[in-house]
Amino acid sequence: MNNEPVIRIKDLKKHFPSGSGRFTALNGIDLLFSKGEFTGIIGPSGSGKTTLLNIIGTLDTPSEGEALILGRSAGSLSAKESAALRKSQLGFIFQTYNLFPVYTVFENVEFPLLLQGVESSQRRKMVLDALEWVGLTDKIRSRPAQLSGGESQRVAIARAMVKRPAIVLADEPTANLDAKNSHNILQTMEKLNRELRTTFIFATHDEKVIGYVRRKIFLFDGKVAGDEIINKN
C-alpha cells in the first residue's frame, strides 16, 4: 500500500456551545490517513465520529488544532475554497442517502458533474460508468421514491464516486439497511476502493462495517481510544 498521506490531523479540538458553557466533541485528536485506506471510525453515539467526519469533509471547522485535507488546512479555507475542495476531491455517503427526491437516478448521479462543469457527453459516460459500478444501469430513469433502501444507497455511492474523488466520507452508510444490502453495499465500496484507490473513511458502530475495514480507529468521548490496522492479506 502507498503511504502517501491524504489527511493529517494534529491536536484537533472541537467545542460546541452548550447552555452557558461549552461541550467538547473532539478533544486532542491526532491522526494520519493515507491514500487508499479503508478505515472505520468506530465509537458509540456522541463519541465525536460525525463531528470528525464533518471537519475532514470541510463542512465544519476545528476549534483548535489542525486538519490538513489534501494539504489544505480545513480551518483556514474560505467558504468558496472549501466548496471547491468538496466539489472536486471529496465524496459523501449519508445514512439517509440524501438523494434529491425530484431527480431521477441519472440526474442524482449527474449532479456533482454538473457542478464541476463537465461537458455533456463526457458527463453521460461518467454517470453510466458510476451506475455500472453499483449495478444500477437499469434504474437510470427511476426516482428515489421508487427505489429500495439498498438501491438508494448504491445511487448515493455512485453519486459520491462519479467524480472520482480522493476521499469518500461515509457516515453510518449501512444503518438503514438490512444485512444482505449492507454486505452488498460494503462489497461495492471495497471493490471501488481497490480498483480506484479512493480513500474511504466510515463513521460507524455497525459490526458488519467493522468486519470490512482494514483500519479501525476507536473514538471515545472525543479522544482516540485505539487505532488498529488489520492485515487482510
Add this chain to the structure above:
Amino acid sequence: MLSFKLALRNLLGAGLRTWLNVVVLSFSFIIIIWTKGILEGWDRQAKADMIKWEIGGGQFWHVNYDPYDPLTLDESHDRIPAGLISSVQPPVPVLITQGTIYPGGRMLSVLVKGIPPEQKILALPTAKMVSADGEIAAIIGKAMAENAKLDTGDYVTLRWRDRNGTFDARELKITGIFDTNVPTVDVGQIWIPLAELQDMMLLPDEATLIVTPENAGPGEATEEWVFRDHEFLLADIESIIRAKGSVGIIVWLILLMMAMLAVFDTQVLSIFRRQKEIGTCVALGMTRGQVVKLFTMEGALHSVLAAIVGAIYGIPLLFLQSVRGIKIPLESSDFGLAMAEKLYPVYSAALVAGTILIVMIVTTIVSYWPSRKIAKLNPTEALRGRIQ
C-alpha cells in the same frame, strides 16, 4: 446557467406543486393585463366617442363660457366671427341656454342647445330636426328620453328666458331620439335648430361655442373666442379615468400580492422542507451563495413558466375579447363619462411586456427574500434535516 438548469430541473421535477403555483401566477398575469387593457380600451373609446359626438376637432368657446357655471351662460355668447378657421368643412356653432320642460306634468331643468340641422361634424342626428311650420323640432338622447318619459312624436312645453330676461314658452316636437355613449350630449339636454334658438333668445347669428372639424388643426384665438383643443376638452375624462385607474391599481396590487404570497409561501415551505437537500448541495460542493441563487432562481422561474402558460391560454382569450368586446351592463350615465355598451380592451405590447417584467422582478425579490435564510444555515445541521 447552472443555477437556471438546476432550478428548471427542480421545478419540473416537483410536478403538480410547481404547476399549481404557475397557474395561480398566470391568472394574475392575465387578470392584471385584462384589467389594464379594459381601462386602456375604455379610455380610448371614451375619448373617441367624445370627439365624435361633442368635441370634433376642438372648440372655440366664448371667453365667458364656463360649462360648470350655468350663471355664465347669459353672458357667454357673441356673433359668430367670419373666417375663424380655414377648412373645407364649415364649423358648427352651438348656442346654449337654460330652460325648463314640463313632460307629463313634471318639471325638468334642461340645457337647450341650438345647432344647425345641416351640420356634418358631430354624430348627432341633427338632420332629424325637421317639422311642420310653426313647430320646433327637437332631438334628445336615449337617457334623456327615458328620464323625461318622452318618445318620438311627443310634444313637450319648453320655457326659457330671452336675452332681456323675459320668460317665454313654446311647444317642442320630439322628432328623433339618438343613442349615444356620451352623457354630456344626452343627459338633461335638448337639441333644437340653431336658428330657432337664436330667434327665441333674440340673439341672431350668435353662438356660445363653435365646433371645428377634426382636420382643421389648431384654431387661432381672438379676444372674444378662445380655442379649446383636445387636451383641454378631454382633461375631465382623463382625470376620471385616472381616478378609476387608481382603483385598478389597487386591484392590481391585491392580485400581485396574492400571487407573490403563493411564491413566498412556496419558498418558505421549500426552505423548511428541503433542509437536507440544501445540506446535500453544500456537501456536494455548492457554496451557500450558490444555493441561495438556486432557490431564488426557482422562485423567479415560476413567473417565467407562468408567462408561458398565461400566453398559451391568455393570448387567444384576450385577443378574442379585444375583437368581440365585453358587454357592459351598466348605464353609461352612472359612470359620468362615455361608456359604450361594449368595451373593446386594448392590449398594447408595452402593457404586456411591462406587466411581465414587473411581475418577474417582484417574483425574484419575493423569492430571494426567504432564500437569504439559507446563507445562515449550518450545513451539518441541514444535512440531518434539523429545522433551524
